[in-house]
Amino acid sequence: MAPAPALSVSAVTPELTDAAIRMLRLLDSPEDAKVLAPLIEREILFRLLQGEQGAKVREIAMADSRLQRVSRAIGWLKTNYRETLRVDDLAETAGMSASAFHSHFKSITAMSPLQYQKQLRLQEARRLMLLGMRDAASASYDVGYSSPSQFSREYRRLFGLPPSQDIERLRDLPQSLVAA
Structure with a gap:
């Protein structure tokens, strides 16, 4: 049997929506929040556990799941x-x-563990190059690649451009877009 997907979406019940709105309203009443927030938080957890995603919520809470x-x-x-x-x-x-x-x-x-590791490596190399701390070859070695050409192929596959072109493109973007 295949494991259930890690993420899924369900409709929000009116009861959960009501509890969430009441919690948000407490932002305007700090004195009330001290007493009521823990009660509403408990209600929200109860509603989540009773809902369609209850099994997933319980799994998240279990120490050795x-x-x-x-x-x-x-x-x-x-x-x-x-x-x-x-x-x-x-x-x-x-x-x-x-x-x-x-x-x-x-x-x-x-993704597989190897794909996940590869993505971590490529993201870190991209960060190092974007900050001007490393060129592509140095960054590739710093993140664990033994071959800069393999690094460049995988980088292009993930980001759509070779490292130098991608970094140049990112540096030309307005800062508000790069930070997003």
Whole structure:
């Protein structure tokens, strides 16, 4: 059986909408908020748990759920994206078999662990180049690539342009668009 998708959308019930509006109204009444906000927060959680996404909300809250275990592996990847990736080691970090880990990881992130690591590397290299801290070859080595040509191919595949052209294009954009 394939794991359920990590994200899904459901209609908001009138009861949940009402609780959310009452919570927002408390922004104008700090004294009332001290007493009522915890009660409304509890009601919102109750409504979420009773709704269509209740199972997903419960899974998020569980300390050792698949989602939490994959989240640990994602945290490791974010810290160690430069390292050579062994899916077996990452699965062990998550406390799962390699096949179960791969399946759950993909259902949560919509990509394989290797694709996720690649995207982390490319995003960091792009940031380094955009800040003027590195040229493409240096950035590629800094983020864990051993081949600048492989880096350039993967960069172009993700961002649509070779590194130097993409960075030039980004620098020419108004700052308000780059920050968005």
